[in-house]
Amino acid sequence: MEDQIVGCIHNGFFDNYLRRFKDVFVFVPSDSRFGTNVTLNKTLSTPEERTRVVGNVIKCLAEEEKELIPGIRNELYPVAPSFGSPPYFSVERAAATYFGIKPHGMSCVANLIKECEEEAGIPLSLSNQAMSVGAVSYVHVDGYRYERGVLFCYDLELPGGFIPKNQDGEVESFKLIPVENVANVIRRTQFFKPNCSLVIMDFLFRHGYFFSIVSLVYFHTHLAVTHLTLKDKLIFLCHLYYYDPPRHGEKIITFISHFLPVIRQTIGAPTSLSLSSSSH
Known part of the structure; x- marks a missing residue:
């Protein structure tokens, strides 16, 4: 929209369902790795008009194939290039992931x-004492759906005697877990949802529990942060050692040495490994 990318559409959803709506969607072949560009017909000049016609497409598809877009709730989701920007149009919330729309709401x-x-x-x-510390973004692909999430992270230290109590019936229970054990919970169980795990991993990284994170990055390949190749991860560890060897060096050497057979097989690393540090 207006030279801005606001979503991602699965090739199968595009070919099997959207291509026939030529009065709504304009398909422009592209040489990029993303394939065909999809935009709205330029005759749809207002957000209200775009919302109406896209809504009609979604309604038509939902009526033709009941299981294609479940959970229609007549709740609109703004489609915008960034947070705080005016929306180009709005789309049914249940269908937002079929268009790979990022959330830009409250x-x-x-x-x-x-x-x-x-x-x-x-x-x-x-x-109101919570501190904003950044954001974590991820993409989860499920069939034709692209869930593009942005998780804004805050740190909030609660009083030692505070006991959380759910108010809306949407939380089953609360557990108090020592921070030193949290990474192993993520690594060895599915206790947390994957997107929740990303927020926890961000916290552990920022607060110095890095080496619990290292094992997660290497061995939890389904998480969004693990798209790097093993070679890239090894290079990252070497850079970390270079900049802060007293803090990280021994643990990195031990970690890499333990998994050296896997590293050798993957990237042709030597049978022994030594790292030197610099004072700058």
């Missing part, structure tokens, strides 16, 4: 306060 702070109260009974006097 402001982060407002949502944080709302969810703290609803999910854990955290009062405003505590939730």
Whole structure:
């Protein structure tokens, strides 16, 4: 839309379902690795008109094939190039992932306060102390659906005696787990959802629990952060050692040496490995 990429569409969904709606979608062949570009017909000049015609397409597809887009709820999802930008149009929430739309809804702070109260009974006097620390983005592909999530991360230290209590019935239970054990919970179980695991891994990385993260990055290949090749990961570890050998060096050497047979088989590494540090 207007030279901005606002979503991703699966080739199968494009070929089998959208191609016939030529009065709505314009298909432009491309030499890029992303394949065909899909945009809306330029005659659809207003957000309201675009919302209406795309909604008609989704309604038509849902009526023709009941299981194709389940969970239609008549709730609109804004389609915008970035947070805070005016939407180009809106799309049925249940269909947003079929168009690979990123969420651009309620402001982060407002949502944080709302969810703290609803999910854990955290009062405003505590939730307004949360510190914004960045964001984690990911893509989850499920059939024709591209879930492109952006998770805004906050750190909030609660008083030692605080006991969370769910207010909206959407949380089964709470568990207090020592931070040193959290990475192993992610690595060895499916206790947390994958997107929740990403937020926890971000926390562990930022707070210095890095080497629990190293094993996760190497061996949890289904997570979004593990798209690097083994060679790239090894190079990353070497850079980490170079810049901070007193803190990381011995553990990295031990880690790499333990898995040297796998590394050798994958990238042709030598049978022994030595790293030297620099003072700058």
